[in-house]
Amino acid sequence: MRMWRSIRDPIPQAPVPAGYTLRTLRPGEEAEWVRMRNEAFRQDGKPDWDMAAFVKAFMSRAVFEYERVFVVVHDGRLVGTSTAWELDEGGGPVGWVHMFGVEPAHRGKGLGAALMARVLRELRARGYALAGLTTSPERQAAVRVYERMGFRAGGRRGPFDAERREPCGACMRKESV
Secondary structure, eight states: OEEEEESSSOOOOOOOOTTOEEEEOOTTOHHHHHHHHHHHHGGGTOOOOOHHHHIIIIITSTTOOGGGEEEEEETTEEEEEEEEEEEOSSSOOEEEEEEEEEOGGGTTSSHHHHHHHHHHHHHHHTTOSEEEEEOOTTOHHHHHHHHHTTOEEESSSGGGGTTOSSOOHHHHSOOOO
C-alpha cells in the first residue's frame, strides 16, 4: 500500500533516544548497511541482500548520495535506516521514503519516528512538496509510525489527487528553495 503526506505540514518532533546516534551513511559502511538491512527486513520475508544488490538498488542510481541514506548507530553498529529518495513515475519527482527499517532488537524505542522525522526534514530541504512510501498493511507497527508522522493511505498520489484521475502535478513539483 502507498502512503502520502505533504512536506509543507509540520514535521512532528521525534528525538533520538539516549545511547543512539542518527547520521548519514559513510563510504566504507556499505557491507554493514547490508547486514543491518537483512536483519531489519528478514521478519517481513524479504530475501537477504548482498553487496551487488546494494550497488544495483542504491549506488547505480543517479539520485544516490550518501547524504540521502540515514542510519541509526548503537554501540558502533548500524541498527536502523531510512533513505530520503526521489521517485518519478511520470508526473514529476516526489520525495520518497525508501528502505525504512529497524532491527527487531531495537524496535519500540522511538527510532522509527526519529528516522522518519530526519528523512522528512531532508526531503523538505531538497524542495519536495510531497513525500510518499510503500509498505504492507501487515507491517502494523511501521504503519502506526507512518500515521503518527502524518502519512495517510492512498493510491498513486493518495489524497493529493483524489479529485482527479491524472497525477496532480502542482502537488508533486519540487519547489524552489
